[in-house]
Amino acid sequence: MKRIVTIQDISCVGKCSLTVALPVISAMGVEASVIPTAVLSCHTAFSDFTFHDLTDEIEPIVAMLRKQQIDFDAIYTGYLGSVRQIKIMSQVFKEFKTDKNIVVVDPAMADYGNLYKGFTQDFADEMAKLCGCADVILPNLTEACYMLNIPYVGDNYTKEFIKDVLVRLSKQGCGYCAITGVSFDSHTVGVMSYDRENDSFFEYYSQKLPYSFHGTGDVFASAFTGALMQEGFSKEDALQIAVNFTVECIRETLKNKDYHWYGVDFEKALPKLIKMLNDRKTENQ
Numbered sequence: 399m400k401r402i403v404t405i406q407d408i409s410c411v412g413k414c415s416l417t418v419a420l421p422v423i424s425a426m427g428v429e430a431s432v433i434p435t436a437v438l439s440c441h442t443a444f445s446d447f448t449f450h451d452l453t454d455e456i457e458p459i460v461a462m463l464r465k466q467q468i469d470f471d472a473i474y475t476g477y478l479g480s481v482r483q484i485k486i487m488s489q490v491f492k493e494f495k496t497d498k499n500i501v502v503v504d505p506a507m508a509d510y511g512n513l514y515k516g517f518t519q520d521f522a523d524e525m526a527k528l529c530g531c532a533d534v535i536l537p538n539l540t541e542a543c544y545m546l547n548i549p550y551v552g553d554n555y556t557k558e559f560i561k562d563v564l565v566r567l568s569k570q571g572c573g574y575c576a577i578t579g580v581s582f583d584s585h586t587v588g589v590m591s592y593d594r595e596n597d598s599f600f601e602y603y604s605q606k607l608p609y610s611f612h613g614t615g616d617v618f619a620s621a622f623t624g625a626l627m628q629e630g631f632s633k634e635d636a637l638q639i640a641v642n643f644t645v646e647c648i649r650e651t652l653k654n655k656d657y658h659w660y661g662v663d664f665e666k667a668l669p670k671l672i673k674m675l676n677d678r679k680t681e682n683q
Contacts, residue, residue, distance in 0.1 A: 402470060460489075488528060500626065614648070
């Protein structure tokens with residue numbers, strides 16, 4: 399069985415970060431290991447919450463895992479709460495990176511043109527350095543613009559602009575860059591990616607629903623990384639699975655008139671995720 403270690407925070411209530419990553423990756427038939435960076439009572443979109451920083455615990459945990467000679471097929475980072483945590487991740491990558499595994503970074507730090515509360519351009523600059531050490535990065539357009547230190551253009555962009563952003567991101571060091579939440583019309587939304595090794599672009603879109611929910615970026619990144627662990631799946635296969643699953647999560651949420659505002663009902667979409675994997679495996683045979 400493949401094994402992923404995902405490194406991010408966990409909220410006791412709130413469908414994001416590890417609360418999403420653990421069940422999604424596990425449902426895909428992949429062992430999910432964790433290195434928690436913080437424990438919150440509920441995620442930061444709530445009006446109030448408790449926060450316990452676990453930065454001092456990360457390096458001892460990594461040292462013990464190395465002592466036990468535990469390896470991972472993928473290292474996947476999500477929300478990191480400080481520049482110090484970003485710098486520690488660079489060392490974690492050096493500890494666990496091999497020629498056979500893959501590093502995926504979701505630079506969860508911004509959306510809709512703004513950095514999350516407490517983050518600055520200096521934080522984005524450090525995140526850009528971390529992304530340069532990854533094999534795959536999954537920013538949204540806001541995050542990509544901050545990492546390149548260029549103006550955010552809102553929804554007023556062209557396909558050529560997205561391609562240029564992708565190429566510029568790749569020049570920071572990452573070989574495979576994907577921008578999530580890309581949309582060129584009112585009906586579809588999806589992802590565009592750039593593979594530097596092959597100098598090739600890829601794009602995939604699904605239905606655009608007139609709703610947005612907290613945590614869908616975590617749903618996407620978790621499904622993508624889990625799909626990458628499936629035998630014979632390409633990065634493009636994984637991107638398509640992640641897009642389709644994220645849309646299904648929103649659909650399932652909207653079926654529930656009493657849905658919780660703080661996240662999507664991804665749990666109800668997990669059977670569809672498993673079917674997507676099985677269907678793609680059949681197609682790839």
